[in-house]
Amino acid sequence: MRALAGAALSPAYLLLAYRYRLPGLRFRIDFALLALRFLLSRNTEISSADIYRLLFWPMHSTRYFEFDFMWRSLADVPIQNYLDVSSPRLFPILLLSKRLEMAAELVNPDKKDLQETARFIRACNLDTRCHLRDSPAENAPFAPQSFDAITTISVVEHIPRDRDAVVKMWELLKAGGRLLLSVPCAAVAEEQFLDVDHFGLQTPDENGFFFHEHIYDQSLLEERFYSVMGSPARFAIYGETKAGSLLEGLLKYWSGRGYPLWKEPFAMAQEFRRYESLSDLPGEGVIAMEFIKK
Numbered sequence: 427m428r429a430l431a432g433a434a435l436s437p438a439y440l441l442l443a444y445r446y447r448l449p450g451l452r453f454r455i456d457f458a459l460l461a462l463r464f465l466l467s468r469n470t471e472i473s474s475a476d477i478y479r480l481l482f483w484p485m486h487s488t489r490y491f492e493f494d495f496m497w498r499s500l501a502d503v504p505i506q507n508y509l510d511v512s513s514p515r516l517f518p519i520l521l522l523s524k525r526l527e528m529a530a531e532l533v534n535p536d537k538k539d540l541q542e543t544a545r546f547i548r549a550c551n552l553d554t555r556c557h558l559r560d561s562p563a564e565n566a567p568f569a570p571q572s573f574d575a576i577t578t579i580s581v582v583e584h585i586p587r588d589r590d591a592v593v594k595m596w597e598l599l600k601a602g603g604r605l606l607l608s609v610p611c612a613a614v615a616e617e618q619f620l621d622v623d624h625f626g627l628q629t630p631d632e633n634g635f636f637f638h639e640h641i642y643d644q645s646l647l648e649e650r651f652y653s654v655m656g657s658p659a660r661f662a663i664y665g666e667t668k669a670g671s672l673l674e675g676l677l678k679y680w681s682g683r684g685y686p687l688w689k690e691p692f693a694m695a696q697e698f699r700r701y702e703s704l705s706d707l708p709g710e711g712v713i714a715m716e717f718i719k720k
Contacts, residue, residue: 436482436688446695449664450490453497454691456520457484464549471549483687484516487676488712490694491664492579492608493517495714499606499660505574509598511563511591512536513579515543521577522552529555531573535562563591571600580712583609583639589650596655599719605655608714611663613707615643642713644704651715658715663701665711671697672710 444451461480464472485493496517505528510518512534522530530552534540540558547556561567563578563585576595585591592607599605619635630636640646652658666672675693678685701707 432482432688439689439692443691443695448695450494469549471545486690496606499716507573509573509576511578512581533559533561533566564594570597572598574603576605578607586637592654603719605717609642611642611704611713612710613705615646616641655717659718661715663713665701665707666709669709
């Protein structure tokens, strides 16, 4: 019943999101076409649940904004060798599908997530141009200056030693290459801990909690990122208009208690907007940044 409701309501919420000019809506068309391709080919790698998700909720939360920023940043950049660090799998898959000249390496220490990505890569016939590595970012097994472009979407904040990961990625980038990353942000930095390890990569502290993520303010961005790579060539900030709405939505999503994902495009369009600086944020947001290596 929920699946049928989502199928019926999703188009209406997409139209409302379009009216409010939500960034990244164009990707819903790409993912719907991918779903239809799988459906018509009857690919055994892809289930009916996969097709449903591609049609009606392939993205959630700030991914609309992040995908849009990354895609636009790479639009005119020639890329032969590409690295993605643990981003939502649909972004590198779509990029590889559109850029036939490109070879890719995808690194991810989450074995379960990596297996799911491998399944989609095979289904899209991209396995000859895309290789997957079970590795954390800071230990990525590549030679320095191997890549023309590197993307990492809402990942670095989950790495306790985040600066080490950024140093490694910057080392792997060729001169003239682009490093595109996005992280959560706020006017005042904080660290978040949870009583569950969503990625299965940590041991709990003495109180039974796991490190979840860094929330970056301007000072922390400068300390962890700008000190390594310099100031970004460009950046954009997208944040909630009412403090607490992003975390509330994410907690409902993680709980699995019937969260209506088909409503998310409209919720993001209505409850989030662009900001000029982190100090303007009333609550939490996400900052996407483009760094160019000289």
